[in-house]
């Protein structure tokens with residue numbers, strides 16, 4: 001087991017992107033600032049994607065302009081193409097993520113192109129990012145199942161992850177977009193992908209649709225993975241994966257890691273407060289079981 005784990009907080013982006021109700025810039029900014037105050041060192045703040053595809057992320061530039069950027073915290077954004085990168089640079093973003101998929105059907109639905117076309121689109125983005133001193137993270141979606149194609153062969157995941165790593169992504173996050181993965185399959189996945197990309201350059205991104213996310217993170221820890229994406233209050237779901245619930249709740253991951261004696265630098269009580277505040281804004285129950293238990297006990 002690692003002694004330290006890096007948590008990538010995706011709540012402000014993955015968590016909110018699918019919300020149909022308007023969320024003010026002020027509420028998004030407050031969420032990001034609450035997270036950094038809780039000790040979160042990596043926050044995915046928004047995305048520079050087509051506003052026709054994901055309207056909720058349209059105000060990402062304003063959010064970046066208004067957050068209080070703390071030293072030592074990475075504030076990142078998703079960028080699907082060069083146009084997105086240019087907008088991110090304009091907004092002063094210092095780290096971005098490109099996102100591909102291991103399933104052709106999902107790639108088409110999510111970014112309107114094939115897997116090969118997506119990799120070709122990322123290439124000029126990588127060059128421009130390098131020229132501007134911007135680090136790029138990579139995502140592969142549908143690593144443990146696709147909403148359109150069903151089972152996904154780990155070799156296909158390994159291929160896309162390798163391509164992203166080879167083109168310069170410093171880390172590749174493997175996304176169980178629809179949360180169908182189980183611990184055994186998760187271990188097989190990291191074994192397969194770990195042959196193509198060093199394990200310390202891989203991250204796990206587990207949606208909790210089937211209640212398997214914590215078990216999958218535990219299995220990934222056993223495979224030597226030390227970076228996990230999570231979403232405060234379990235917010236979210238992907239607009240192009242119907243019925244998929246949010247990411248595993250950050251509070252629940254943190255509680256498990258604390259119990260294992262693994263350090264993250266994050267304060268659980270402050271994280272719970274951040275998650276409850278945004279849940280109140282959205283007018284919905286907090287998706288973290290740990291937060292619900294702690295708040296009920298108060």
Ligand SMILES: CC(C)(COP(=O)([O-])OP(=O)([O-])OC[C@H]1O[C@@H](n2cnc3c(N)ncnc32)[C@H](O)[C@@H]1OP(=O)([O-])[O-])[C@@H](O)C(=O)NCCC(=O)NCCSC(=O)C[C@@](C)(O)CC(=O)[O-]
Nearest residue numbers: 048049050053080083084099110111112139141175177238
């Ligand atoms: C990729 C595109 C743009 C292709 O969409 P397209 O329609 O094929 O793009 P296009 O190049 O033909 O351009 C069409 C229009 O979009 C504009 N456009 C083009 N690019 C941009 C941009 N960057 N920012 C703003 N506008 C843009 C462009 O200017 C044009 O505007 P128009 O002339 O019609 O007014 C579109 O499909 C898109 O934006 N998709 C984003 C989908 C998305 O954000 N999905 C959620 C994130 S992925 C996820 O959640 C999974 C993950 C990462 O969490 C891991 C997991 O759980 O699996």
